[in-house]
Amino acid sequence: MDLKKIYESVSDIYSWEEFIREIERRKREFNNLLDDEAVALIILDEHGKSINKPVRISDLKPGGEYTIQCKVTRLDGVVEVGGENPRRGIRLEVEDESGKCYLILWEEHMELVGTFIREGTPIKVINGYTRLRDGKLEINVGRWGLVELDTEPKDIEGVILNAIPLESGFNRDGDYVIVMDVEMDLNGEKKKFRLCCKDMEKVKQLKRGKKIVLKGIREVEGIKFIDDGSIDFKTEG
Template sequence: MSNFDDLFKKYKEITGLPDEEILKLIESKKKDLGYLVNDDVALRLVAKENAINLYDSSPEKPSLKIDDLVPGLSNVSLKAKISRIGDLREFKKKDGGLGKVLRVRIADDTGICNLVLWDEKTELISGIYEGCNIAITAAYTKTGLNGLEVHIGQKGKLEVLPEFSNPIKGRIMRVFDPIDFITSDGRRGRVVAFVVKCEKQQKVLVWNPSDQLLSKLKAGAAVEIFGGMTKKDFNGETELHINNENGVRIDLDDVNELHERRVTRLFEIKDEDPDLVVEGIIENDPDLATTQAGKQYCRILLRDQETVIPVVFWNDKAVKIKQSARPGMVLRIDGCSARYGPNGLELSVNRWSKIKLG
């Protein structure tokens, strides 16, 4: 039962009120809310306030849609999908205590809005991940800085609807080095990437991973990934972005030993060879420089028996090589590419390349 006529008929059967009286209740509720809701929503709110269940085929309370919501509603039930989980922020309250607030972006087939959790209610987000479907009860609505917000009340609940979950299950094939960065507002961040083999190979990026998650990322381990959002990288390849690591579940009791990727000898390298693994001896002291665009780079010479080839590192990896590399050290690079530069064939180390100095 979902349309207004069916709901109206059901309300009349339960209450025994005449049509005119029910219409007055609906009009009164619409007036109370500034005529921001339609007849259908007003009738459902009237029924809820009078503890009348119009959905007797299910024990659930009527669930509103995001498009139904207006400021000033109370005891709201809502089903939605989590599209983004923000950062937990702490602040000092007027009484000197420590407060917490967490904003979550939620969506359904009618719209999007923010879900706001305060203090101990922020713990409700534990085990929740982007892309999962949730059920919210005992919430209220108000106008926030960015429009309509849904707040969970003292008796409110937030639960995952597991029947809608469709995780990616596979095995970690490769793990890349984490990348540290600074956001436009000056905050420090980190991202780590790994490749999962399921029906096909999928690159996964986890933003701001904990040290605990980083320690679990091991090639060969079984993994389940819930939620996330897909984006295209610069080469048009699909990446799965995870903004909350609760959506990544790694089983370290189920780890397969994987064959190491083949090391390409330097004399075998040709122009435009992608995703190479190379190993050699560093021939010179690393030289750190900056381009006119402000990007840092570092160039070294790598020797493999009789073959020597220049290797170029960029940004954070350039700094790492400058600080740590010395002539005579063994260097292994997993994930570099070959190209012709101003001085002939050279290797380029990208942001996801894994570097090991020995």
């Protein structure tokens, strides 16, 4: 996404020069882990101007990135793309109260269909990108998209073995966050969780050997998925 397009949402708060300086300042705080776009989107979210809040299907337009809440109404078959990087996906028809569109789940996301996703399944598509295919609007879930399923939340306590920052993503409310894979020792058993964190102070505390409690864990695409509001840091002794 173009940085100037992001800036338009906060142009009433920052001048362009102030916006760029703020991005550079925050990048230094995180040792340049994040790129300009990622930091800019975090700034938007802090000002309550996230560009990826859930929208109605009738408001989708080609060439955008959106979050929608919908229900699967039909499994429509396989989609294949050739060329140098061939891909396969599954096309679904989804609807909300405002209308219908196609949803394409690419590559590893295909595994959800039949196991977790069937006709009538309510889902949330996070950070999907839209396009026209054969004149019909579709929303695609690719590398940086997520599909959330309704599952019972759980609480787990353990010790951090490793915390690896990924680039960026959106949590289940559509807020911009830092995405991390956190490996934990749960009484001798290793488990991996995906953490979506808006609180930068908590990111700094996620270090090897730290005891934490993960609350309200939900299943997202087979990954144990949590947000930073669900972490308690345990004190020694």
